[in-house]
Amino acid sequence: MRIVFMGTPEFAVASLEALLEAGENVVAVVTAPDKPAGRGQKLHQSAVKRFALARGLPVLQPEKLRNPGFLTELAALKADLQVVVAFRMLPESVWNMPPLGTVNLHASLLPQYRGAAPINHAIINGENQSGVTTFMLRHEIDTGSILFSEKVPIAADDTAGDLHDKLMVVGADLLVRTVRAIAAGTAVPVPQEVLAAGVALKHAPKIFKEDCQIDWQRPVDTIHNHIRGLSPYPTAYTSFDGKTLKIFRAKKEKTAVQHEPGTYFTDGKTLLKFACTDGYIQVLELQLEGKKRMDVVSFLRGYRPSSVTFPS
Incomplete structure (x- = not known):
């Protein structure tokens, strides 16, 4: 399969590296534009961009995901599948472009902790376990049908940083497993509505x-x-x-x-x-x-x- 990878922070680098090490055909990477940072306000590249360039992968950095020029570039890549890890919200014109759709890795056991800060909120709420989930993107954020999930224990003194590092590694392995299942035609999406029926859902909104x-x-x-x-x-x-x-x-x-x-x-x-x-x-x-x-x-x-x- 031809795969386009979308991600920005260090969390996403582990998944991109795992896909490449597994021999998957990542044809390009989409990441955030360079941003000024530090006292000198020098342009700062995302962790994903730095890794992608080191591996010789083409990098796209659109300011706006609905930009016609970007959509033309993306379509020209002829991706069979798009993979998203820790990126921004995608418009339908992007996530619905590949014939096999777009799969997202989320740092929680969906349908629990949908939102921007699942790692933080799991620990804030005193959970003793979290996990990672792969699912197919659709309109509503973090609500698409689930493909695979993996549980990860939370120790009594774990910080969000500790859990982040655990989920980053487990998530990378789960994503490789997911991509291989999609390629083999053995992935069976399960609607989140089935798992959420009769369950009190906890959310993970952005933290201010x-x-x-x-x-x-x-x-x-x-x-x-x-x-x-x-x-x-x-x-x-x-x-x-x-x-x-x-x-x-x-x-x-x-x-x-x-x-x-x-x-x-x-x-x-x-x-x-x-x-x-x-x-x-x-x-x-x-x-x-x-x-x-x-x-x-x-x-x-x-x-x-x-x-x-x-x-x-």
């Missing part, structure tokens, strides 16, 4: 900055999941001595609390913890506004909080 602020009035389990689910990006944060403090890793202590939620305590050396309604969040890795990301010991070695107190 205001969603990342820690509410210390919530239970310690909820806050711990919130921190894990937003690490390393977009990162949970709180106010600390009048500055923004991002928390990347923490551990929880469930115990009786005699202090106002949000109150912090430190010995000024190795310990920094915040009071919740039913315990404490002990910070392990953080980044203060204007500073680098570091472990708490390194942070306290070079920073003196406005008060150094330890809960009695």
Whole structure:
């Protein structure tokens, strides 16, 4: 089969590499346009573009997917199948172009966690498992018929970054399996409506900055999941001595609390913890506004909080 691959971030690179290593005929790659980044605002190539160029693959970078020029280029590739991994929403003129359609890899066990941030929301909600799903694209986002899925356990201290890396590897293997089944004519699409019947669905909408602020009035389990689910990006944060403090890793202590939620305590050396309604969040890795990301010991070695107190 002639395959056109569409993707942008590092998550998609693993799938593209797996297809090539499996001997699949990827004839071109579609990815995001180069964007200015960093202090110098130099143009930054997507992870998929860098990998594709290194492998000598043609790269298309349309500003708009409905652009007639891009549609003409895409049609000229004569793809039998399109594969999408971590890309933007496609118009029907794109996803319905190949005779075998367009298959998408999604980082959840569909129909659960449809949306832009399935990895984050699975951990925020305290799930103990997630997974990856391949499905055929159609009009409504993440609702097409399912081809294959694979479960992946979530450890108690996994962050969104940890789960991302697990799903990236498992997803790449699942995508190869899916493409081979489509080529062999053995893939049997299952409508999501069948799997969703009578099931309460959880969603995974895009996460905004205001969603990342820690509410210390919530239970310690909820806050711990919130921190894990937003690490390393977009990162949970709180106010600390009048500055923004991002928390990347923490551990929880469930115990009786005699202090106002949000109150912090430190010995000024190795310990920094915040009071919740039913315990404490002990910070392990953080980044203060204007500073680098570091472990708490390194942070306290070079920073003196406005008060150094330890809960009695």
